[in-house]
Structures are given as C-alpha cells and as structure tokens.
Amino acid sequence: EVIQSPKIMEAAQKAGDRAVPESSAVESLCKDLDFVTGESGDVQLDPTLAYGAAALTFKDVSFELLPGRERILSPCSGHFEPGTLVALMGPSGSGKTTLLDILAGKKTSPYTGQVHLNGLPRNELFPRLTSYVPQDDMMFPTVTVKEQVMFHTALKTEVPSTVRREDWAKTIELQLRAVGLEEVQNSLIGSDVVRGISGGQRRRVSLACGLATGAQIFFCDEPTSGLSATDAEQCVRYMRLLCKKYGVSTVVAIHQPRQEVAVLFDHLLLLTSGDVVYNGKMTEARRYWSDAGFPVPDLVSPTDYFLDLVTPGTLDSQVDLFREFYQTSPKGKASVDELVDRELCKAALTAEELLEARHRRLSQFGDMPPLRSHSIYGVRFQKQLQKVFCRQVRLLLRDQQGVLTEILVAMVQALVVGAAYIGIGKGEDAGYHQVGFYFMLVMTCALSGIK
Ligand SMILES: Nc1ncnc2c1ncn2[C@@H]1O[C@H](COP(=O)(O)OP(=O)(O)OP(=O)(O)O)[C@@H](O)[C@H]1O
Ligand SMILES: [Mg+2]
Structure with a gap:
C-alpha cells in the first residue's frame, strides 16, 4: 500500500517557493543562531525558505571485512524524518564512519542492507541531494578559506545568471561567520610547509564547504574534532538551525560531546563494537537507560555516562547487557524495525522531483541552465572545467x-x-x-x- 506522508508533501510544496539563499536570508540565519537552545520548537520551520523534503530510511545495514568473518557493523536499521539532527556516537572503532559511509553512499566495499530516500531505493542522483564532510580535511594549502568554500559550492550547484558574484561571495561570507571563520576568510588554508589556519579552523572549513551546498541531507564525520568546546557548540547549533529552519537533515558522527552540545541533537544512535545499543530520541535516552537498570546519576552528563557504560574494556563497562537489552526491549530494536517497515511503504517525492523543485526555486531569480535530471553531476562539464582551470591558474600565479x-x-x-x-x-x-x-x-x- 502506498501512503502519502503529509509532512513530506507539505514540505515539498513549500520547496517550490523557496528563495535563493541570498545574503539577507543568511544574515537573518546568523541572528537566529542566538535562539538555538535544543528545546523542542526553539527554531520554527521557515515557511518561505524551507526546502528539505527528504526522509532517510535504512534497513539491516551491515558490513563485514571478509564474508562470514570479522563483522565491523551488525545489522542496523533506522529512519530519519526531514529536519532531524542525528548524532552517531560510540567509542573509537565502534563503526561510526562505516555506518555514515554506507548511509552517504560512499562505501565502496560490498555491504548488505538497503538505504532508501523517501521510501525509494537510492539512485544515481543521491549524491546531488546530499553532502558529505569527511573525517580528514582534503584541501589545497594555497587557497584562501573563502575561495575554498566558493569553489566547492560552484562545483556542486548552478547559480542563476542574475545573481552577481559579489552577492554570492557575501552569502558565503555570512555562512563562514556562522561557523566562526569570518576573521580568517582571506587566510590561506596552509599545510605542514605553508603557514595557514589552525587545525580546528580547517575542520570548520570542511564543514562550511559541506553545509553551503544546499543539500537535502548532510553527512558529517566528526566535524567538531579538534575544536574548542565553545566552537564545537557553535557549529552544532548552526547545524541544528539549518535542520529546523530549512527542514534538511544532518547525520553527524561525533565523539563524546559535552552536555550543552548533546541536547542539540534530536536523535541518538549509539554504537559499540559495531552493535547498536540505543537508537531513538535524545530526550528519551535517559528513560531507556533507567529501564535497563542504569539511571543517570545527578550531576553527570548523560552522554558521558552512556559512553562509559558501553566502552569495552573499562571498569564500568556493561556492553553485553546493553547489547542484549536493545535486542529484547520493546523500545529497542522492535520499535525501530516497526517504524522502518512502516516508512518503507510511504511514497513521497522522488530524487528527480526534489531536484526539479530546487531548479524551479532557483529559476525565479534568473536564467538557469536546463536541469540535468539524469546526470550524476549538478553542474555542466564546461562550467566544471572552467572552475578547475581558473583555480589552477590562480594557484600557479600565487x-x-x-x-x-x-x-x-x-x-x-x-x-x-x-x-x-x-x-x-x-x-x-x-x-x-x-x-x-x-x-x-x-x-x-x-x-x-x-x-
Ligand atoms: N576497510 C577496512 N579495513 C580494515 N579494517 C576496517 C575497515 N573498515 C573499518 N575497519 C575497522 O572497523 C572498525 C570500525 O571502524 P570505523 O572507522 O567505522 O570506526 P569509528 O567509530 O569511525 O572510529 P573513530 O571514532 O576512531 O573514527 C575499526 O576497528 C576499523 O579498524
Ligand atoms: Mg570515524
């Protein structure tokens, strides 16, 4: 039976009306950052700007290094509605990157399970609707922060002919401000031999590149590692703002965030040694832990407590208990599987329709090249060539x-x-x-x- 999801259809209708991310819109976004608290309803969906209409559903996704041996990720399922900020947490080596790569379509080794976008299997257009921020920063050392973000965005999205370069640059500047990079926007990225920005700032440039592309779903692998606690909080607040205001979703692999950062997430997927030990709303995690017999003590950060209990090899470790509890508890695997089976029957906008909605939206602001609805690239070959050539010349002259x-x-x-x-x-x-x-x-x- 095919069921229409009213939430998704409503968001999709709005998608057609969304304005280009012009500087005034991004400026108001920067101001709204102050209102992000993590409480339900802290940021309202913007009816004119919201364009997110993509739900992500995955069923029994697993990965083995050798078939039948060395299981890295045990079967894992889940569903994320548009506008959800998801935290993938777990000790080091627990399989966060593996799961993130599978969901983002970046895993090149064979894996099992299905990943669906709006109830349909992913197709070749999936990379155009999503954006991936890898765990390692890969950037040219001799470009500036602003150039890097502009180049990345230009290769992912076409800009209407009437949008002037200065306006586009201003939009990028404001986005850099939102992730705390305004002051270094004209500094070189740098490397071991070229003096440039710090490691934490480099991490934020990668994040800004990913977030500036106007994707439906963002996948970020440890975007806050190497950042000070305050900078990390600012980045996650910005991600939450994008999710709530535009209805886009973000899946973030993150290491032990402090309490103020953890509450900004809507959903927590906790892994240990490749097994899921919690998969549900962040606000319900405390109750789940109590039901398992481990209430979070007063004055202790819940996420620190969860991670202490599921890190193998520590004194407090209760890995087997939580693994078992997830399999048997009605609030564990059973409820996730039920949700996933329900969501896989729902039909909503296809990848082509999502791209068409975006194209229509941008066409209001000037001539756009025809929509390349069957290509894996959003930008024409000539344009890509021109951008890469210009950058190469600039690097040479520098x-x-x-x-x-x-x-x-x-x-x-x-x-x-x-x-x-x-x-x-x-x-x-x-x-x-x-x-x-x-x-x-x-x-x-x-x-x-x-x-
Ligand atoms: N292609 C591979 N070859 C060998 N080992 C792999 C491969 N892919 C994953 N692993 C192993 O699987 C485990 C999970 O790796 P993964 O990178 O997903 O962990 P992680 O949770 O992201 O860790 P971290 O927090 O340190 O980034 C690790 O023990 C890793 O060594
Ligand atoms: Mg990792």
Whole structure:
C-alpha cells in the first residue's frame, strides 16, 4: 500500500517557493543562531525558505571485512524524518564512519542492507541531494578559506545568471561567520610547509564547504574534532538551525560531546563494537537507560555516562547487557524495525522531483541552465572545467617561486636536449634519429604530466 506522508508533501510544496539563499536570508540565519537552545520548537520551520523534503530510511545495514568473518557493523536499521539532527556516537572503532559511509553512499566495499530516500531505493542522483564532510580535511594549502568554500559550492550547484558574484561571495561570507571563520576568510588554508589556519579552523572549513551546498541531507564525520568546546557548540547549533529552519537533515558522527552540545541533537544512535545499543530520541535516552537498570546519576552528563557504560574494556563497562537489552526491549530494536517497515511503504517525492523543485526555486531569480535530471553531476562539464582551470591558474600565479623554477628547469632541459640532438635533420640516418627524438619528447611530456 502506498501512503502519502503529509509532512513530506507539505514540505515539498513549500520547496517550490523557496528563495535563493541570498545574503539577507543568511544574515537573518546568523541572528537566529542566538535562539538555538535544543528545546523542542526553539527554531520554527521557515515557511518561505524551507526546502528539505527528504526522509532517510535504512534497513539491516551491515558490513563485514571478509564474508562470514570479522563483522565491523551488525545489522542496523533506522529512519530519519526531514529536519532531524542525528548524532552517531560510540567509542573509537565502534563503526561510526562505516555506518555514515554506507548511509552517504560512499562505501565502496560490498555491504548488505538497503538505504532508501523517501521510501525509494537510492539512485544515481543521491549524491546531488546530499553532502558529505569527511573525517580528514582534503584541501589545497594555497587557497584562501573563502575561495575554498566558493569553489566547492560552484562545483556542486548552478547559480542563476542574475545573481552577481559579489552577492554570492557575501552569502558565503555570512555562512563562514556562522561557523566562526569570518576573521580568517582571506587566510590561506596552509599545510605542514605553508603557514595557514589552525587545525580546528580547517575542520570548520570542511564543514562550511559541506553545509553551503544546499543539500537535502548532510553527512558529517566528526566535524567538531579538534575544536574548542565553545566552537564545537557553535557549529552544532548552526547545524541544528539549518535542520529546523530549512527542514534538511544532518547525520553527524561525533565523539563524546559535552552536555550543552548533546541536547542539540534530536536523535541518538549509539554504537559499540559495531552493535547498536540505543537508537531513538535524545530526550528519551535517559528513560531507556533507567529501564535497563542504569539511571543517570545527578550531576553527570548523560552522554558521558552512556559512553562509559558501553566502552569495552573499562571498569564500568556493561556492553553485553546493553547489547542484549536493545535486542529484547520493546523500545529497542522492535520499535525501530516497526517504524522502518512502516516508512518503507510511504511514497513521497522522488530524487528527480526534489531536484526539479530546487531548479524551479532557483529559476525565479534568473536564467538557469536546463536541469540535468539524469546526470550524476549538478553542474555542466564546461562550467566544471572552467572552475578547475581558473583555480589552477590562480594557484600557479600565487606560487611565483614555483613558476620561476619550472621555467628555469624547462630552459635548461631545452638547452641540454637541443645540444644532444643538434643536426639530426642532416645525414643518411636523419629519419631514424628524428623518430628517437620524438619518442623522447613524448615521454618527457608524459612524465612531467605525472609529476
Ligand atoms: N576497510 C577496512 N579495513 C580494515 N579494517 C576496517 C575497515 N573498515 C573499518 N575497519 C575497522 O572497523 C572498525 C570500525 O571502524 P570505523 O572507522 O567505522 O570506526 P569509528 O567509530 O569511525 O572510529 P573513530 O571514532 O576512531 O573514527 C575499526 O576497528 C576499523 O579498524
Ligand atoms: Mg570515524
């Protein structure tokens, strides 16, 4: 039986009316950050701007390194409505990244189970509707923070022709302000050899790149590791604001957040050694723990307490008890499975319809290229090529010493090769020598390309 989800359909109707994330809208977003508390209803869905209409459902997702041996993730199910901020928690090595990668469609090794978007199996358009922030930062050291976020966004989304570059840049600046990077927006990313921003700031640049793409679902792998407690809280508040105001969903793998950060999440999925030990609302976790016989003591942070109890090898560890309790409790696996089976029957907007809604919305602000509804890329090949080329030229010009060295090396090479092959056009064996020369020329070009 196909059931229409009223919540999703209503959000989808609004999706058609959403304005472009122009600077005034993002400016109000920055102001709204002060009102994010984690309480239910702290931020209202914005009826004109909300565009999130994608529910994520997964059933019996599991991963084994070798079939039948070395299980990394035991079968795990769940359902996240649009507008949900989800925390994936667990001790180190518990399978958070593995689960996140499977849900985000990033896992290349074979795994079992199904992942559905709005009740339908994921298709090739899924990456265009989602955004992934990996655990490791991968960025060019000699670009600035703002350039990095603008480049990333430009490769993911088309911008209407009437939106001026300055306006687009202003929008990005405001988004950088929301994650606390306003002051370093013109600093270089840096690396071990190039002086740049700090490790925590780099983490936030990765997060800003992911969040600026206007996706329906964001997957973030430890976006707050290496950040001070205050900065981490600011980032999670921003994620909650995006979820609640725009109706998008965010799944965040996170290590032991402090209490003020933990309460910002709607849903908690707690893993230990690849097994689920809690999968439900964050507000109901305390009660669940009491039912299992371990009420959270006063003055103790619930998430710290949960993690202490499910970390293998510690004195307080109760891993087997909680593993068993999840399997047998009516509030554990049974209730999740029931929810998942119900949600898998619901039909809502398809991936194509979600993309069409976004295209219609952006078309209100200027000419847009035709919607590429069957391509895995949201942006035309020529545009991607242009963006990558421009960035490469900018990087080259920035590295003047490198360019000078390359020119010098090329001149020396030319002189040496020229001297070695001088006069090859003359004599009886001219053709033979010339073939050798051209072969050497092609090889040199190919090898310098590899460099
Ligand atoms: N491809 C792989 N090859 C070998 N081991 C793997 C592979 N993928 C996952 N694992 C193992 O599976 C376990 C879970 O890994 P995963 O990266 O998901 O943990 P995590 O919860 O994200 O840990 P952390 O908090 O340290 O990031 C680890 O013990 C890891 O070594
Ligand atoms: Mg990880």
